[in-house]
Amino acid sequence: MIQELYDIFLKSSGVNTDTRTIKKDQLYFALRGENFDGNKFVEQALKNGAIHAITSDESFENHHNVTVVSNTLNTLQDLATYHRNSLNIPIVALTGSNGKTTTKELILSVLSQAFSVKGTRGNLNNHIGVPLTLLSFDSTTEIGVVEMGANHQLEIAALSEIAKPNYGLITNFGKAHMEGFGGIEGIKKGKSELYDYLKKSGGTAIIGRWDAEQEARTKEIKRIKTPVDTRIIDNTELLCFEINGKKVETQLTGVYNYHNALLAYAIGLLFDMNDDAIINGISNYEPTNHRSQVIHKGDLQLIMDSYNANPSSMEVAIENLANKDAEYKIAILGDMFELGIYAQEEHQKIVYLAQQSAINEVHLIGSNFNKTDCKTAISHESFEEFTASFKLPEDKKATILIKGSRGMALERVLNLL
Numbered sequence: 001m002i003q004e005l006y007d008i009f010l011k012s013s014g015v016n017t018d019t020r021t022i023k024k025d026q027l028y029f030a031l032r033g034e035n036f037d038g039n040k041f042v043e044q045a046l047k048n049g050a051i052h053a054i055t056s057d058e059s060f061e062n063h064h065n066v067t068v069v070s071n072t073l074n075t076l077q078d079l080a081t082y083h084r085n086s087l088n089i090p091i092v093a094l095t096g097s098n099g100k101t102t103t104k105e106l107i108l109s110v111l112s113q114a115f116s117v118k119g120t121r122g123n124l125n126n127h128i129g130v131p132l133t134l135l136s137f138d139s140t141t142e143i144g145v146v147e148m149g150a151n152h153q154l155e156i157a158a159l160s161e162i163a164k165p166n167y168g169l170i171t172n173f174g175k176a177h178m179e180g181f182g183g184i185e186g187i188k189k190g191k192s193e194l195y196d197y198l199k200k201s202g203g204t205a206i207i208g209r210w211d212a213e214q215e216a217r218t219k220e221i222k223r224i225k226t227p228v229d230t231r232i233i234d235n236t237e238l239l240c241f242e243i244n245g246k247k248v249e250t251q252l253t254g255v256y257n258y259h260n261a262l263l264a265y266a267i268g269l270l271f272d273m274n275d276d277a278i279i280n281g282i283s284n285y286e287p288t289n290h291r292s293q294v295i296h297k298g299d300l301q302l303i304m305d306s307y308n309a310n311p312s313s314m315e316v317a318i319e320n321l322a323n324k325d326a327e328y329k330i331a332i333l334g335d336m337f338e339l340g341i342y343a344q345e346e347h348q349k350i351v352y353l354a355q356q357s358a359i360n361e362v363h364l365i366g367s368n369f370n371k372t373d374c375k376t377a378i379s380h381e382s383f384e385e386f387t388a389s390f391k392l393p394e395d396k397k398a399t400i401l402i403k404g405s406r407g408m409a410l411e412r413v414l415n416l417l
Contacts, residue, residue, distance in 0.1 A: 096171030174312025179340030334404020335366030
């Protein structure tokens with residue numbers, strides 16, 4: 001059956017799971033989730049131009065241009081793997097607690113200097129997003145880059161079996177999704193499922209020389225390491241570093257992005273690219289979606305890092321702000337989610353760090369931060385409470401860090417300012 005569906009897929013203009021965005025001749029997969037049932041929209045998909053629909057609704061058994069399967073998601077994943085094998089191209093997979101999307105975008109920017117490359121759009125990195133990413137690759141794609149996200153054990157193992165990467169990297173092990181993984185050791189084990197796959201399949205790991213934990217976990221795997229001859233030159237506003245005697249000026253802020261850039265550099269070397277092309281790729285990458293983004297508004301310098309947050313990324317963002325040579329520094333921090341039983345302890349640690357750092361004002365927003373013991377930090381139960389009381393300092397050039405979990409929607413601070 002997969003071969004038959006694959007033949008239809010090859011005649012289609014791509015795959016879609018949402019009838020609201022269906023385009024002519026796309027293949028529609030009717031997925032069922034907690035809050036939606038795509039099976040209800042099969043007729044709508046065909047009416048809107050879908051070439052064919054895949055559903056688990058048996059009432060469509062004899063319907064023209066509809067295939068009925070027992071599990072639509074499994075069929076989507078099987079089709080993606082079938083397509084991946086048919087293309088026979090090298091695939092780079094990456095996961096990690098922090099910096100996945102930025103590192104993925106840096107890798108795409110680097111590889112695009114020399115190859116026709118495609119990768120994960122946005123953060124479509126889960127059990128649905130990974131197959132959709134694979135199915136977006138076509139005969140013109142020379143290298144595929146697949147981001148993998150997870151919040152439980154065995155998810156990275158499953159995604160690896162779908163994507164079958166030849167190369168893999170883990171940006172870092174940090175305190176993200178601690179509730180689902182069951183603590184930091186669970187996170188390391190879950191993320192390292194990518195290494196388990198590479199070991200089994202004979203793939204290659206790309207690791208940072210600074211990460212002793214990953215050195216230890218990849219001893220029995222083919223691996224390449226980031227370059228040796230490199231150092232940070234400046235991080236006053238944007239990160240600038242030197243590699244092999246050549247200057248790399250990035251459009252990113254934060255020392256943590258130095259490591260992300262070096263991983264992208266190593267991927268360029270892996271595919272035999274020259275230094276200048278790799279440097280162009282890193283320098284040309286401009287962050288969007290409020291990830292490590294520097295925005296100027298008058299005398300204000302905003303470090304917009306509000307796309308998401310966990311204790312590890314919050315810690316390095318605070319340290320980055322504290323180390324800035326700025327006249328007046330303000331941290332606006334929102335609650336971190338998915339911490340479970342670790343929530344109170346981890347929020348308190350962040351408060352202690354922020355209060356002890358060289359930061360003039362610390363504002364905390366959300367119910368978790370509101371339960372912490374604050375001395376000099378200013379706590380706000382809600383965003384509305386924060387907006388009612390926050391005032392910018394007069395006659396000072398302020399640098400402001402804005403950081404919080406996605407659900408806190410701290411990009412609203414931009415409108416306030």
